[in-house]
Amino acid sequence: MSKRKVSIEDIARRAGVSHSTVSRALRDNPLISPKVREEIKQLAREMSYVPNAIAQSLLSSRTNTIGVVVTSIADPFFAEVVEGIEQVATSSGLSVVLSTSHRDLKQEIAAIDNFHRRRVDGILVADSRISKQHTKQLTQIAVPTILINSQAEDQSEIFHSVAIDDRLGARLAVEHLVSLGHTSIGYLGVGDRSRSNQQRLEGYRIALAEAGLPQIDDWVAINDQDKTRTSDVSTGRKMLSKLLTAGVTGIFCYNDMVAVGALLACQELGISVPRDLSLVGFDGIALSRYVTPPLTTICQPMLEMGSFAMQMLLDLVQDKTVENRVLSPFLVQRGSSAVFRNNHK
């Protein structure tokens, strides 16, 4: 008895699903639910389907691996974001491999290219520097790619993204200091993260304007780290005196590491925080709870950022429509900020 060989198309028709769903289910692709996979495999057995090994090896080009580009693994902020990524990836049966960019465009492009060569199924990039003009330098943008808190302005046409609302965060920080009675409020920023620094500076200015407070140039200190390559802690430590000389009583710091540096400088100078000076950080990394006093800070939902980005990537891999997300930060008040008391002079 001669019988036409059963094809994936035949199974798909019988199951009422697409060709690619059957193909994925038979390859045990985690993108298909275990229940559907089992049903389709059962149907394939009933129909005496025999897979074509060569076709199957061509089809199963998925590696079930996601590549993540982080700035450095010594960065406690992205460490928590990656925890969120791993939680979703692991529960979807995907492996995560990491590579570092050290906030350098060339290293970032090399890392992305390397992931392409290794045929990852999707890529997540933290703190990306790639803008439209650089995409030619990428040999290909072959796989779904999502940026997390990126630093270039014109990426939205090329990539999807998950980002924090930096302006809102800065406003929350300054409004908090205003609510405590401070009227001389400084900003201590970084020079090597242009977009987020710019947006936090804008948020700072908007909040001062809304509160009817003056904006003094000397109340803004930004360390040009691109040239000096100093750490954020060193930046905070080094730039504090400039703002103190300018007479501020409260400082919104670019992030928690900068605030820790400012706090260490205060300890060295015998300035009591929060009695003499209030400090507000940004990020909400674990370290912000361990210093004395613990930092008042603007928390980013780090775990959620990672899991949102990973979920978005899973959707892209499955050809679903996705929308960019902007997440809202929130204020956590701890010991480093207090009501302004005019005890200087």
Next chain:
Amino acid sequence: MSKRKVSIEDIARRAGVSHSTVSRALRDNPLISPKVREEIKQLAREMSYVPNAIAQSLLSSRTNTIGVVVTSIADPFFAEVVEGIEQVATSSGLSVVLSTSHRDLKQEIAAIDNFHRRRVDGILVADSRISKQHTKQLTQIAVPTILINSQAEDQSEIFHSVAIDDRLGARLAVEHLVSLGHTSIGYLGVGDRSRSNQQRLEGYRIALAEAGLPQIDDWVAINDQDKTRTSDVSTGRKMLSKLLTAGVTGIFCYNDMVAVGALLACQELGISVPRDLSLVGFDGIALSRYVTPPLTTICQPMLEMGSFAMQMLLDLVQDKTVENRVLSPFLVQRGSSAVFRNNHK
């Protein structure tokens, strides 16, 4: 005029080097010095060598990528070790990809297997749990592999390693507290890193014995983290009261994170460090300098560990003989330890 085609063997003979050196040099393998590569390429041009593209693609199975398994990217200790690894790798033209084990044997084996499938040239594993009995679970041990601060005892027959001298570190910590006049010295340990915890506990006991001090069971508190999955900071915070009740005046903590937890508990209980209690950590992570008071700690040369391990891996890839390394930690005295004053009761 018919002429036999020039082979790699011919170039090797003329240059007085091995076949593989020529083959590597022509493929621009960073394992060969730039000078030698240029000389061999020049010689190949002079001899009118025409590479066989297919043979070349088979030969160049190297991916110039090193896989590193870390516990978690939220681990500040291995973050610094990885910086050391990256420094050497980058200057050798190699990319580094990272994967996480979360101190779980299964995840560690999956990460190593994944690196094998992706054909990395070498693997570094931090805090490894693999012992001899598990090697069958690895589908292959095909590429040079080096363990950094591993947690199993019988790995030396299978893998090369770079490790810290845990016993020495513990002795330095206890000798420091003894030199400050403390006679009731506790150990606050972790339950999920059996080997290093055991060795630090042994070093603690040896130092007490050498100082002629008593060893009291209640002076040792080890949190069984394997079951509770608590963080090191939580362990320090939770276990401190047990040791205080037992009457210790100085505590050697398993690591800096545990010491930070103990310090936070002291702040909550109104116990002044170092006036009422001296604390000594282990590792020397950046955070140890940021808390108040900054921690006295036993520093591991983290950057050097990473660069040694990476250099050793380069040597293995080049079939050189390598020897396992045990590195010495050193004491850094800061504000969390002080001379014992009998001011209790």
